[in-house]
Amino acid sequence: MTPPPLVVAYHGLGQVPHALDPSGLMVPEESFRRQVRRLRRRGYRFVTQSELARRLAAGEPVDGLCSLTFDDAPQDNATVLLALLDELEVPATVYACPGLLGQPWPFIDPRTQIRLCDEAELRRVAAHPRVEIGSHTRHHTELDAFGLDAAREELVESRRELEELLDIEVRSFAYPSCGYSADCPQAAREAGYTSAVTCGPRGARNLPYEMARASPSPPDGPLTFELKSRGLFFGARDLPPVRLARRALRPLRWR
Numbered sequence: 579m580t581p582p583p584l585v586v587a588y589h590g591l592g593q594v595p596h597a598l599d600p601s602g603l604m605v606p607e608e609s610f611r612r613q614v615r616r617l618r619r620r621g622y623r624f625v626t627q628s629e630l631a632r633r634l635a636a637g638e639p640v641d642g643l644c645s646l647t648f649d650d651a652p653q654d655n656a657t658v659l660l661a662l663l664d665e666l667e668v669p670a671t672v673y674a675c676p677g678l679l680g681q682p683w684p685f686i687d688p689r690t691q692i693r694l695c696d697e698a699e700l701r702r703v704a705a706h707p708r709v710e711i712g713s714h715t716r717h718h719t720e721l722d723a724f725g726l727d728a729a730r731e732e733l734v735e736s737r738r739e740l741e742e743l744l745d746i747e748v749r750s751f752a753y754p755s756c757g758y759s760a761d762c763p764q765a766a767r768e769a770g771y772t773s774a775v776t777c778g779p780r781g782a783r784n785l786p787y788e789m790a791r792a793s794p795s796p797p798d799g800p801l802t803f804e805l806k807s808r809g810l811f812f813g814a815r816d817l818p819p820v821r822l823a824r825r826a827l828r829p830l831r832w833r
């Protein structure tokens with residue numbers, strides 16, 4: 579049976595101790611490899627976010643399609659990610675904040691010294707044939723409290739800045755911290771995007787401007803990854819049998 583469409587949300591790829599990355603934003607390269615191979619075995623074919631959105635809008639079948647997405651554009655996206663996309667022969671969509679280029683990544687411990695891609699690095703990412711660049715607002719602005727006009731301005735301006743900087747067309751958007759108000763989906767459509775993605779328990783697979791994503795994090799073992807990528811994680815994680823199973827499988831978890 580062909581699996582339903584899937585969007586996966588990552589940030590950076592690499593090894594960082596949990597104490598320095600409590601939100602689990604850095605996924606080890608080997609975990610990423612295994613996850614992509616696992617999805618391929620389940621029958622997924624990989625497309626960019628804008629291609630997934632195009633097919634959805636055209637009424638074409640989207641079952642069996644998977645879009646791999648990366649938020650924030652930390653600096654490894656210009657090196658590790660590009661090499662892995664070539665190795666695994668998959669495309670990806672990278673959501674960048676044009677107002678934060680080259681700055682320290684605010685969501686990880688400063689001791690890691692991980693910063694966001696600077697302008698030259700983001701150009702390199704954008705020039706890679708397997709990569710689509712999307713917007714993540716100018717300054718990682720969370721849009722939860724934004725009305726239509728304010729959200730539209732942030733969506734339009736961040737898109738314009740990226741398009742001018744990189745000389746590309748930007749069609750895809752990711753809500754920072756996955757937050758958005760009721761006006762944001764309409765604002766994203768009016769700003770010219772073809773999709774906007776969220777994560778966590780919000781959104782749905784077939785809503786183009788509130789598209790749900792699965793978010794793997796470093797300690798996820800095969801069971802957690804399966805639940806997340808099948809859209810079952812938020813419903814299942816609190817069921818007693820799942821808690822027991824996760825505890826039992828903990829020694830087998832990928833690192």
Ligand SMILES: [Zn+2]
Pocket residue numbers: 649650714718754755
């Ligand atoms: Zn982000």
